[in-house]
Amino acid sequence: MRSLLRALLVFAGLCLVWQVFVTVTGIPPYLLPAPTRVFAALIDRADFLLPHALLTLAEIALGMLFGILLGGFSALTLARFAPARRWLLPVLVVSQAIPVFALAPLLVLWFGYGLASKVAAATLIIYFPVTSAFYDGLRHTERGWLDLARVMGATGGRELLLLRVPAALPGFASGVRVAAAVAPIGAVIGEWVGASAGLGYVMLQANARMQIDVMFAALLVLGLMAVTLYYAIDAALRRFIPWLPESLTASSKE
Amino acid sequence: MTTISDPSRSRALPTSPPAVSVHAARLDYGGTPLFDELDFSLAAGQWTCVLGPSGVGKTTLLRLIAGLEEAAAGTSIAAGDGRPLAGRVAWMGQQDLLLPWLSALDNALLGARLRGEPDPGSERRSAAIELLKLVGLGGRLAARPAELSGGQRQRVALVRTLIEDRPVILMDEPFSSLDSVTRWKLQELAVELLAGRTVLLVTHDPREALRLGHRVHVMAGRPARLDRPLLLDPRTPRRLDDPALLTLESELIRRLAGAAEAA
Known part of the structure; x- marks a missing residue:
């Protein structure tokens, strides 16, 4: 509080x-409206802004859902199967070298002007941080736990599921936190490149019409959504992963 | 935790525990041989203690028997009864290695879960609860490791080792991180609960070895060698104010000092 x-x-x-x-x-x-003007625009145009905000929020949420699922699945595959590591890890790193911004026009071409292309952009942008953080956690299981599992005669699958996955959840959590912070970027990029609704679209349109106060109002809504999302995710993670090391949660509190 | 060696409390084994012998062990560590032609054995159903300066390879020897180290060709590690050793060993390390996301009870039952044994069910579960009660943790079954003190955590680790119900127990300085009173209590408990099993206890504390061991070795040199064991009478845990033990203690300390110089 x-x-x-x-x-x-x-x-x-x-x-x-x-x-x-x-x-x-x-x-x-028209260069820089005073905050009073921005707040006035926010209130006056609330009815106009709300549906756009909800759409962007939906894009972010769906992007996070797919990105986390896909990233989690990829990390598990990489951790479980050595050939997957040899073949897919380089691909993963190279894929990260291509900026999502550059891919966005393609995504719009493939997935259309609607929701799908924005979800795809958000998914792509969070896929890598989630995968790499979770995979890193899966690789760095406490040596002693693995030794213990070996002496106990654990099977590979159970060792992964009961030992390495829970041990990697703090790493996974930090990946998800990063995802919550960057997912809005993905959605807005998608909206900039081609859309007929959403906060990114509103900002572009308002900019073109010199309605800079509306643009700032949209930006404010977007920022508020992103911050709320981040803290909601952080709180949920701490609720469900109580063994999260303090250092991780402490750094996020700041 | 007051009565000692009450046979009804130690968990009976279906078969008598095997002796374990390590023959011609060779293991390189950083280019130089840590062991070369090392011979060592654990007497069936007895406590064998290994003392030695740090870095001499005590832990490595124990890990070798546990199957956690790759030995060079020629090394043989065998059980006295000719059956394979794998699957008949329980290991207790220097750290408690409890999983922070599991309760004390679930940590104690970890082995069965990791092997995918059909739900530990009532029998093993109630055995674990019994043992946890016995070590004074009956009220903390649902507690996570973070809520337990160091001594309590180590007791859970002891129960986890026991519930595996293996004939051969390998313990690597299991009590060294505890305060002396807790250590004292846990030693008594271990003697009581592990009676009749083949035990290897690696320790740096001569008094612990004299209190608990039937045979006490000092390990020294590089490549490491084990001296002839000190054979002690079978009643453990011993009272340390026994004058005979005090003499043995100074003898052991002399040997250890010699070992440290040789290293």
Whole structure:
């Protein structure tokens, strides 16, 4: 609660600096609208912004769902089968070298202007962090636990499922946190390249029409959604993985 | 935890435990041989203790018997009854190695779960609960390791080792991280519960070896050698104020000091 209060105070402080800056320099509102104008636009155009925001949120949520499922599955495959490691790991690294931004026009071409191409972009952008964090966790199981399992006569599959997967969940959790932070990027990129709805679309349109206050309002909504998503995910992870090392959760609290 | 060597408390084994012999063991570590032509044996149904300066290879020897180290060709590790050793060994390491996401009870039952044995069911489960009660953790069955003290965690690890119900028990300084009172209690408990099994106890504490062991070796040199064992009378745990043991203790410390110089 205190940290929330602190965050709000910092936000209010920034808005104040912004307001003073706009008032003192007399910068025209089509370059930088004052925060009061932005909030006014946010309230006036709420009915207009809401459906777009919900659409973007849906894209982010679906992208996270697919990205996490796909990443989790890939990491398990890599950890379980040595040939998969030899053949797929290089592909995975190379695939990460191609920016999603460059792929977005292709995705729109393939999946159309609707929801699917944005979900695909968000999925792609979070696939790698989830896979690599989870796979890393799966590879670095405490040596002693593996020795214990070996003396106990564990089967490979059960060792993976009962030992290495739970041990890797903290790593998986940090991958999911990164995913929550970058998934909105994927969705917005998809909307920029080609869409007829969504916050990214609203921002482009408002920019073209010099409605910079609307653009900022959309940006504010997007930021609020992203931050809420991140903290909701973080809280859920800590709730379901109580053995998460403190250092990980502590760093995310800051 | 007061009565000692009450036979009804130690879990009876279906067959008598085997002796274990290591013959002509060779193992390289960083280019130099840690063991070369090393011979060593565990007497059936007895506690064999190995003492030695750190780094001499005590832990490696134990891991070799546990099947956790690759020995060079020519090494033979065999059970006295001619049957394979794999699957008849339980291992207890220096750390408790409890899984932080499992309760004390589930940690104790880990082996059965990892082998995919049909649901540990009532029998093994109730045996584990009995043992946890016996070690004074009856009220902490559902506690996660993070909620337990170091001594309690080590007791869960002891129960996990026992519930495996293996005839050969390999213990690597299992009590070294505990305070002396807890260590004392756990030693008594281990003697009681492991009675009649073939036990290898690696330790750096001469008093622990004298208190618990039937045969005590000192390991020294590189490549490492084991001296002739000190044979002790079979009643354990012993009282350490026995003057005969005090003499033996100074003898052991002398040997250990010699071993440390040779290393």
